Amino acid sequence: MQKQAIFQSRLLPYALVAPQLAIVLIFFYWPALQAVVQSFLLQDAFGLSTTFVWFENYIDLFKDAAYFEAIVRTFLFSFAIAVSSLSFALLLAVMADKPLRGSMLYRTLLIWPYAVAPPVVGVLWIFMLHPSLGVLSRYLRNMGIDWNPLLDGDQAAALIILAAAWKQISYNFLFFLAGLQAIPKSVFEAAAIDGARPMRRFWTVTFPLLSPTIFFLLVVNIVYAFFDTFGIIDTMTRGGPGTSTVTLVYKVYSDGLLGGNLGSSAAQSVILMVMVIVLTGIQFRFVERKVTY
Amino acid sequence: MVEEEGFRRYIAHIILWIGIAIVAFPVYIAFVASTQDNALIANGQMSLLPGGHFFEVYYQTIFVGTSGSTREPVGNMMLNSLVMALLIAVGKIAISIISAYAIVYFRFPFRMPIFWIIFITLMLPVEVRIYPTYKIVADLHMLDSYAGLALPLIASATATLLFRQFFMTVPDELLEASRIDGAGPLRFFWDTLLPLSRTNMAALFVILFILGWNQYLWPLLITTRDDMQTIQVGIRKMITTTDALTEWPIVMATAVLAMLPPVFVVVVMQKLFVRGLVETEK
Numbered sequence: 001m002q003k004q005a006i007f008q009s010r011l012l013p014y015a016l017v018a019p020q021l022a023i024v025l026i027f028f029y030w031p032a033l034q035a036v037v038q039s040f041l042l043q044d045a046f047g048l049s050t051t052f053v054w055f056e057n058y059i060d061l062f063k064d065a066a067y068f069e070a071i072v073r074t075f076l077f078s079f080a081i082a083v084s085s086l087s088f089a090l091l092l093a094v095m096a097d098k099p100l101r102g103s104m105l106y107r108t109l110l111i112w113p114y115a116v117a118p119p120v121v122g123v124l125w126i127f128m129l130h131p132s133l134g135v136l137s138r139y140l141r142n143m144g145i146d147w148n149p150l151l152d153g154d155q156a157a158a159l160i161i162l163a164a165a166w167k168q169i170s171y172n173f174l175f176f177l178a179g180l181q182a183i184p185k186s187v188f189e190a191a192a193i194d195g196a197r198p199m200r201r202f203w204t205v206t207f208p209l210l211s212p213t214i215f216f217l218l219v220v221n222i223v224y225a226f227f228d229t230f231g232i233i234d235t236m237t238r239g240g241p242g243t244s245t246v247t248l249v250y251k252v253y254s255d256g257l258l259g260g261n262l263g264s265s266a267a268q269s270v271i272l273m274v275m276v277i278v279l280t281g282i283q284f285r286f287v288e289r290k291v292t293y
Numbered sequence: 294m295v296e297e298e299g300f301r302r303y304i305a306h307i308i309l310w311i312g313i314a315i316v317a318f319p320v321y322i323a324f325v326a327s328t329q330d331n332a333l334i335a336n337g338q339m340s341l342l343p344g345g346h347f348f349e350v351y352y353q354t355i356f357v358g359t360s361g362s363t364r365e366p367v368g369n370m371m372l373n374s375l376v377m378a379l380l381i382a383v384g385k386i387a388i389s390i391i392s393a394y395a396i397v398y399f400r401f402p403f404r405m406p407i408f409w410i411i412f413i414t415l416m417l418p419v420e421v422r423i424y425p426t427y428k429i430v431a432d433l434h435m436l437d438s439y440a441g442l443a444l445p446l447i448a449s450a451t452a453t454l455l456f457r458q459f460f461m462t463v464p465d466e467l468l469e470a471s472r473i474d475g476a477g478p479l480r481f482f483w484d485t486l487l488p489l490s491r492t493n494m495a496a497l498f499v500i501l502f503i504l505g506w507n508q509y510l511w512p513l514l515i516t517t518r519d520d521m522q523t524i525q526v527g528i529r530k531m532i533t534t535t536d537a538l539t540e541w542p543i544v545m546a547t548a549v550l551a552m553l554p555p556v557f558v559v560v561v562m563q564k565l566f567v568r569g570l571v572e573t574e575k
Contacts, residue, residue, distance in 0.1 A: 003460075133336070
């Protein structure tokens, strides 16, 4: 944790940590504390007085069917995004890990979407699959599908999952490729000598050895689906039609935006904080395990 | 090496090219749309090959903006995004490297509590404390300012941890040697530690620049003036109007312009990017 060779100074270290400490206290701790405090308060309709209401905001939330639906929806989205993006990325990474000509070029051509911002991802996909002018919608309609994600909630959800999974492919691909390259090739050779065919080699050798990477990516993808999908949702559907694409983060945003219910919005923030802390905790435990592997 | 038969190799190439096509297709469509006439697109009769309006559309996008919804030149939005991304990247690196230096190379009261106070920020993205943060920034009169855009996003510990980890691997002999040469703590930091950290700083800069450029929710909340909009916020406002009025070629040109800088960084500085990505996730 600390160096043996160090400097002696009374004030300098404080001066060095001061800028970061100040920013963290003002822009992180103070707002986080405010969110917690506000979640216990109820403001009257005119914003004139506030009363301390204990857990009423939380209880109201859990009684609210819309909030419950948002929780379920967020987890469904996360799961669908993670599974589809991870499996496609794994397929590509396994292919790119082979000794192929031009493998560096393949890597470059597959990782750049990491840099595309979520709202831009939303714009790209809604344009392609827009009910009246999307280039892909024509084909869907020709196939006899009544495609209108702006009116049909399930189609809107599918569209968001598709776009969010698309964006995450490059990230997952990169980490899978790194994970694959870290597996000693001799293991594959041994399996090949034992007569295992490629498919069998994948499921009995590659997949188990890759499981730490898979688990790590699963957590990262869930956190991604919780937060970074906001930009995608906001440009594609704005939570609609109805509330069919409102996730937890989107609900914090839209409930607070109307200014109506700051207490509830704060309580939602606190619940989100707890969820993220749990997820991060899981991730850290995993990182520790990887060290002792 | 396990020998791959020619046939399987062939399949691998095909699957990879399909993957590349899937990944690139939406962007190709965006580029094609940005070179076409709006009436054609609005009719749903967009061609899948680039049209002839490239210069016209990009000129209008960069210098004029849409004629309806935003009226703000996208060039100006890009400038705002650039300033914000640079402030976040440079600011975070600057404050993190000095605090990591203090934590590793000094022993002082409250060292560990301070480390933990910074460390905990790793856990919570700005999204979960969005409205209270908004209120503080408003109270400090920093709405519609670059400081308001950047400061709350600087408040996180990733970079501090990274530098701490790196400093721990720097051999103690270096410090002893420079002490014999009569160097004080600031001199050692400037002449020895900073040059050694150059690659780490560059890798971190690449990642932070991309993350900064791509910020969305925070700028959306705190910018009200059109001339302070970032490009990510601007593109959303362009499609707020009813569909019939959306100027799609300009929207798509904006999408292409919004992607260019970060994608350029990923492709050109690929080594640093991969390194930064892997290290910040540790």
